[in-house]
Amino acid sequence: MNELLHLLKTNARLTNMQLADMLGKTEQEIAEEIKKLENKGVIRGYTAIINEELAKSTEVEALIELRVTPKRDCGFDEIAKTIMMYDEVESVSLMSGMYDLALTVKGESLKEVAMFVSQRLSAMDGVLATATHFVLKRYKEKGIRIEDEEYDERSMVCP
């Protein structure tokens, strides 16, 4: 991956000037490069990583495993695309292994998520089985610790 993308992945709020300094380029060059990556669709968006507990969020999140029957000609794409139309669905991935699709789903309550799975997902054509796992606590997300910063054990000054 190029260095600019790597840096944006660790912190999308770095200013163009900071990025330019680190990569030995000008601000102008960075602005152009980012524009290009956005236009080409390489960068799909920017988001924040939030400690939901501190943000007093009441949302619940679940990982859902889905076994489905692939369709002739289009494999898993059609059903995946249908599933991702639901606003409740945060992410959809095709997996290797014991099941086919992995979803993350968000809702206001356990019940809401459970109802979504039983009424919407399970009822879909081609869905063979589901397994729902609720997220109890998040420790790390996208390489960032959700709770306390790591404590720097080094002394303040040393030669």
Add this chain to the structure above:
Amino acid sequence: MNYESVLSSCVQQMKPSGIRRFFDLAATMENVISLGVGEPDFSTPWSIRKEAIDVLERKKIVYTANAGMAQLRQEVANYLEKKIHVKYDSEHEIVITVGGSEAIDIAIRGVLNPGDEVLIVEPSFVCYAPIVQMAGGIPVPIPTKGENKFKLTAQELKEKITAKTKLLVLPFPNNPTGAIMTREDLEPIAEILRDTEIMILSDEIYSEMTYGKKHCSIAELPGMQERTILVNGFSKAFAMTGWRLGYLCAPAPVAKQLVKIHQYIIMSSPTISQYAAIVALKECEKEVEHMIKEYNLRRRYLVEAFNRIGMTCFSPEGAFYVFPSIQCTGMTSEDFCEKLLEEEHVAVVPGNAFGESGEGFVRVSYAYSLRHLMEAVSRITKFLEKYRK
């Protein structure tokens, strides 16, 4: 008890490390951002730690051979041949030591007779002169200059050589300046030393940390290996400071004498660390590469940021320090550091702690996360707005 008469006068006259005072001051404050540390912020790569854990479970932790485990010495020899294309006989020319520090100590003690002069390139790490003094030698600083990017020039070296000169301490890549010596920079130095009886102590502890240019050891140059005691270690490159493991390489007749000192004062270096170091050399090239990449981003960020706010700063090509000038404030290095600590709670180290030629500069370590560095830069910017003349 009259301790003054009991204690060695040489030790009593030794100056305590110049940065101790800052450390004490900083420790009393809250919310201090430190850029003062000379050790990596990365954790030791997991495969190294795992090896240490396994060794603890499986093996008896007993003394090793005095010079270090044969397999580790062989790996060190392989590593050096790959990195600097210099061949060392692992059996007779390599000693595994307790950090680079012990290697420096026994190298200096091993070559000095009372009254011998030791040329020390400055600014540099703080340990050389006190060790020379304890060995009865005379430290002779060779100040390097900002306008030469703190490289040692042939002229500066020539001026300090006398009939009593026994040893040249060559600390590159340099702590605190970040300066490196390329092959072209080293050739005129080698030329001067070639027909003398002067030995070289080449402290290459930061050899993995160069940016853009590959590290060159003076031992690579014709006729130099026979007069060079090369010191290196695991602390910086593999983020293993607390493991206390380093090594020295020297011609067999020299190593044979130095290993005697090591044998009497240390016996053998930490066994667990030695096992772990074998893994470091064999398996951790990728991890080291990753760390260097990160350091490089931070380095470029700091150099640009300091130049922008008027703390002019040459682009250092090695180690993990930048060494900006504070001339624009008109303050001494110590005043600057003290005020910065008091007013903005940022700790950097005054340049003169590393020799008088470091006056007018401060050492800034980038062994910190980018987020940490950015917060520090914004505080220093505020400070400069107040004091820039």
